Amino acid sequence: MRTTFSVSIIFLLLACLQNLQALDKTDPKQQYASLSDFTLGSGLKIYDCKIGYQTYGKLNAERSNAIIFLVWFGGNSRDMHEAISGIMNDTAKFYFILIDAIGNGYSSSPSNSIKQAGLQFPVFTIRDMVESQYTMLTEKMNIHHLVGVTGFSMGGLQAFQWAVSHPDFIDKIIPIVGTPQPTSSDLLWMNIQSEAIKNDTAYHDGNYKGQPVLITASHINQLILTTPENVTNRVSRDSFYTWFASAEKPPDFDWNNQIRQLEAIMSHDITKTTNGSFEEAAKMVKAKMLIIVSKHDHAVNPMPATKFAGLINAKLITLESDCGHGAPMLCESEKVNNALHDFLKE
Secondary structure (H helix, E strand, O other): OOOOOOOOEOOOEHHHHOOOOOOOOOOOOOEEEEOOOEEOOOOOEEOOOEEEEEEEOOOOOOOOOEEEEEOOOOOOHHHHHHHHOOOOOOOOOOEEEEEOOOOOOOOOOOOOOOOOOHHHOOOOOHHHHHHHHHHHHHHHOOOOOEEEEEEEOHHHHHHHHHHHHOOOOEEEEEEEOOOOOOOHHHHHHHHHHHHHHHOOHHHHHHOOOOOOOOHHHHHHHHHHOOOHHHHHHHOOOOOHHHHHHOOOOOOOOOHHHHHHHHHHHHHOOOOHHHOOOHHHHHHHOOOEEEEEEEOOOOOOOOHHHHHHHHHHOOEEEEEOOOOHHHHHHHHOHHHHHHHHHHHHHO
16 A cells, blocks of 8 residues: 555545555556647647546447546546545446546646646646546547536536536536635645745755655645544544654655646636626536535635535535545545435436
């Protein structure tokens, strides 16, 4: 088993994936769609852009039974398959597509780009992630409508963006511990995390060799992804320093990839096209939505998602456990799985 702190921000969710076996990168299920030079919303381009994905089930003759799962911060389609395999139990009915986000190390990223390596890789947004997925689906897979879109954390951010970017494209959308826009509290810890990475001498302004350990950045993840109550109940004082040191190992998620994805999360705001109005953004939504938040989430504050659910009259599920951001997988996974299954059957 491999312990990693960065892959797990599950959603930013580190803690949940710490005990997952990393899959071999030669897994035959891994596929890639080539988008050539992909133009971002800023006008900059990702050269030779590739989007990674995995599929499960069979696409029907009408090409109308697809559901996409979108990855969390630092996550990839392989991690996601391990984490949500219990949800994908109806492959006879649905065609599941697990899509790697730009900057995750599988799709085009600072860590794997030949022409734009490291911080030469252009800044991108959550909306750019969604547009790359839309292009892949429509131009490379000939899919022009989706049954559903869902994702945890950063995957939830992408799901919210899908709701306003392509409102006629999807029947149902399920953001899980995501947000339509980060709060000031969210931005506080993310800016601290970004500075902790950039100011660490081992980072070398993005020109590091291998994958160095950045201890402060690692510990920030430990702090933000759970709650004081959960840590107190789960980690004894006697075992604290062993647990504390568990994050101090080379991450699977490249640091420059982290920086670019953090920038995307911090700039996320579905109201950018509606002059900052939640109400106007809500009017754009046509899909039926189920929104799942965690009451004690310290990584993604539930207030904006809760407000948006009220504006569109969406079904809202609030997770009550002390697991914080990790509640959907660590403590209340059965509740979340059942809610997803029931919602997709409606």
